[in-house]
Amino acid sequence: MADAGVMKRSLISANHCFAFERDFVGTWRCIPLCVRRKLDLMGLKLKLSHWLELSQTQRQELVDWSDAPDALEQCRETLRSLTRSMADGMAKDLAPAVDTPWQQVHAMPVEVADAATARGVRLTAAQWANLSELDRFCLCKLVRPGHDHHNLAAAFSEVLG
Structure with missing residues (x-):
């Protein structure tokens, strides 16, 4: 049986938006990290x-969508259908995230460690x-080379606070 704390964190990760994302929560003018994580898990480039x-x-439905494997497959098919007739064409398939750095509990990525030390x-x-998988996903995405790191300090504070 799964640990209750792990199950609770997983449920929270499905639709949790970070405080540093609050300037677009509700208006959804940007794709929140909880949705970006789901997209990576299902293997879809939106x-x-x-x-x-x-x-x-x-957009709100996607934020609230479960991140259980069967739900993600349904979400993937829904998004493919919704985007099929859009100006940029159907959302592209990617390899689903498997054993990515943010999915590794026992191996902190060097980039995250270096970014923390630098700050x-x-x-x-x-x-x-x-950390929850979403917290690890957040930090890994925000430390990527070439990424605008303006939310990184707030992210460290929030996920470690």
Whole structure:
């Protein structure tokens, strides 16, 4: 039987939006990290232009959509159908995320460790292991080379606070 804490974190990860994302929560003018994680898990590239062509209700439904494997497959097919006739064409298939750095509980990525150190943030291997998958996903996405890192300090504070 799964640990109750792990199950609770998983349920929260499905539709949790971070405080540093609050400037677009509700309006959904950007794709929140909880949806980006679902897209990675299901193996679908949804462009911002696709996202913005969806109705406000459809965007909210994607935020609230379960991240259980069967639900993600249904979500993937729904998104493919919704985007089929859009200006940018149907959302593209990608390989679903499997064994990515943010899915590794016992191996903190060097990029995350380096970004924490550079910002004077103490992030231990034990802390990394105790983060939710969404928290790990968030940090991994925000430390990527070439990414605008303006939310990184807020993300470290929020996920470690």
